[in-house]
Amino acid sequence: MPIELPDLPYPRTALEPHITAATLDLHHGVHHRAYVDAARRLLEGSGLEELALEDIVRRARGRLFEQAAQAWNHAFHWTCLSPRGGGEPGGRLGDLLARRYGDFPRFRDEFAHAALGLAGSGWAWLVQHPDGSPGIVVTHGASTPLTGAGTPLLACDLWEHAYYLDRQDARDRYLEAFWNVVDWEAAGKRLR
Numbered sequence: 001m002p003i004e005l006p007d008l009p010y011p012r013t014a015l016e017p018h019i020t021a022a023t024l025d026l027h028h029g030v031h032h033r034a035y036v037d038a039a040r041r042l043l044e045g046s047g048l049e050e051l052a053l054e055d056i057v058r059r060a061r062g063r064l065f066e067q068a069a070q071a072w073n074h075a076f077h078w079t080c081l082s083p084r085g086g087g088e089p090g091g092r093l094g095d096l097l098a099r100r101y102g103d104f105p106r107f108r109d110e111f112a113h114a115a116l117g118l119a120g121s122g123w124a125w126l127v128q129h130p131d132g133s134p135g136i137v138v139t140h141g142a143s144t145p146l147t148g149a150g151t152p153l154l155a156c157d158l159w160e161h162a163y164y165l166d167r168q169d170a171r172d173r174y175l176e177a178f179w180n181v182v183d184w185e186a187a188g189k190r191l192r
């Protein structure tokens with residue numbers, strides 16, 4: 001099953017001014033494409049060619065794992081953003097976050113604290129643990145909660161390529177922009 005570069009689920013200018021078209025062109029069109037291309041090359045002869053991308057990520061090791069995981073992480077990340085995003089989650093996700101973190105601003109502060117505490121490149125995630133509770137997870141490099149027991153609900157790319165054109169090295173300002181385009185409806189639909 002070939003690994004594909006998915007189209008962005010919105011026009012390249014749709015997330016402006018929070019995330020610019022220039023950043024999406026670079027991030028999706030160059031970086032994400034490079035992960036897909038490398039994963040496809042490394043997949044040849046691996047014995048995993050017939051698997052879906054999620055299963056390749058769960059089974060692969062080494063370079064193939066890194067490139068395939070980044071291909072999946074990015075495809076997932078794009079679906080976490082929306083020009084109609086922002087605000088606060090409602091419904092069951094809103095209730096779960098309020099129960100775990102007290103209120104939404106406190107969740108956001110904890111997420112930002114975890115994201116800003118990561119040295120180097122990686123991802124910040126909202127996951128649903130097997131017991132149903134929500135949790136914040138930060139992963140290094142290409143590592144992804146897809147290989148663990150929890151269900152990924154939301155991903156924030158913390159590699160500098162996600163924000164340096166728009167925010168230089170100010171990860172805190174990128175996170176503020178991220179909250180304006182988070183697709184809480186999509187995150188809520190991922191709950192088990």
Ligand SMILES: [Fe+2]
Binds near residue numbers: 027031157159161
């Ligand atoms: Fe990225």
